[in-house]
Amino acid sequence: MQPIAQRVIVLGLDGAGNRIGEANTPNIDRLLGGGFLTYSARTAVPTISGECWGSMFHGVKPELHGLNNSIAEQKKYPTDSPYPSFMKVVKEAYPDRTVASFSSWKPINDGIIEEGVVDCAANARADREHVQSLTELIKGDNDFKLLFVQFDEIDAAGHAFGYGDPLYLEVIAATDALIGDMLQQLDSRGLMEDTLFILLADHGGGGASPRNHGSDHPQDVTIFWGCAGPGVLSGAASEPVRIEDTAAVVAFSLGVEAPAAWTAKVPSGLFEETVR
Template sequence: MIVSRTINRVFVLGIDGAGQFIRNTDTPNILKLLEAGALTYEAQTVFPSISAECWGAMFHGVDPEKHELTNEKAATLPYPENSPYPSFLKLARQAWPDCKLAAFSEWSPINDGIIEQSCGLHAVSLPSPDLAEAAADYIRANPDVKILYMQFDQVDAAGHKHGYGNEGHLQSITDCDGYIGTVLAAIEDAGLMKDSLVIITTDHGGGGDGKPKSHGSADPLDMTIFWGCYGPGIKPGTKLAADLSIKDTAAVVAYALGLSAPQTWEGKVPGDLFN
């Protein structure tokens, strides 16, 4: 497996609570990009399928029983700097002390309690429309950013309000696709798409275990998520292994940037991703 070393930066764009439901509503911006790269609707998140546990697994490459994050901890405590499971952002900071790292998270506990404070992020928390515009402005002004992460929270809120997979939830996903389109346009405008890896995914689904407005169970509706990426070295229409995990995201980011993944990480680079 050889990754193109023309990948100079990574964008990780996350939609909270989207599960695999993006295929049930209009998402033209997401699909245009990911169908030109790699996309699966059968990736798996971690149990319990709750935001902090799942985003924590994505950043730190391990199951919740190891990173020990919960929504309550993330909202009140910084992630321990002595953890044997560093995030991919901390890995980048250690490799490049002066590089630009950014996190635009609508749900502020991601910036404050899931990502280590030593990462020295440009950290922003705003509602969805404003968050997309702020990220777009940042990208255009900082084309030398190394990693930029985004999290849109409104889709999960719509799932809790309307029921996951129901009309209000699906409309929120379509709205979020528009916000992601704003960010992708900024990446294009800045001339960065040609040498960037763009990952788009979610943390969990919802509506499983007979609870249409909730999530957290091991039901496939809660556990099954979409995951996709686009960038140098990824052939259009790449088929991803059925066992792809949200934990693999950290390993993919590290590998794309030429960083050595910690042996403590459980996530792996899918063997069929980079060609």
């Protein structure tokens, strides 16, 4: 299977649900303008970060990957699991290429991604630190293969002010500005054209409670999911996107065979037929 992109960058906006269309997001709009964007993708249930990010990375629902916040905070994900993360799958396929993860929520690097997989990891105290982490990564290795970045302050704003509150939407806008800074860095080094970008939320909020999430209410379960880069069709895929499908899209884009145990799949209509 031939790769269609030289590298993949996954940007995760924790707690953004499907509300980015309500905020001022010129950089996200510009990036996804020629690609694919849905506001009706579905995340895992319960709609908690451990379960949802776990499904995104490991390509299966929570009842199979077994992660929750408590487990991710206390244990490393087993390296012999039949449901490896896409980070592990890509690293095994490209052992000499850099796989990196920058996260403001520590359990992603410490408990959801397997030990020994990530070459470059940064657990940030503030989302803005990811811009500096990217600077350091690019200075040290322009040829990285896979990068995941998790922005946490949107979810914190949802808990503090309410999901959909004007102050919450301001934090989405501030996160978009950070993404713009990152895109500018990538562009200045000629790394945009052959990169596949995936942008998504892990969950929404405000369904059962204005300042919380975790339920199966549509406001908690429905997320945005966008993809742009080589071979991506603009418009809508012909089937619903699930958060676990992210793993299959990453693997396919880099020409890596997906593990048989994954339930993740590449949504039909996402890519041009010539690259499938």
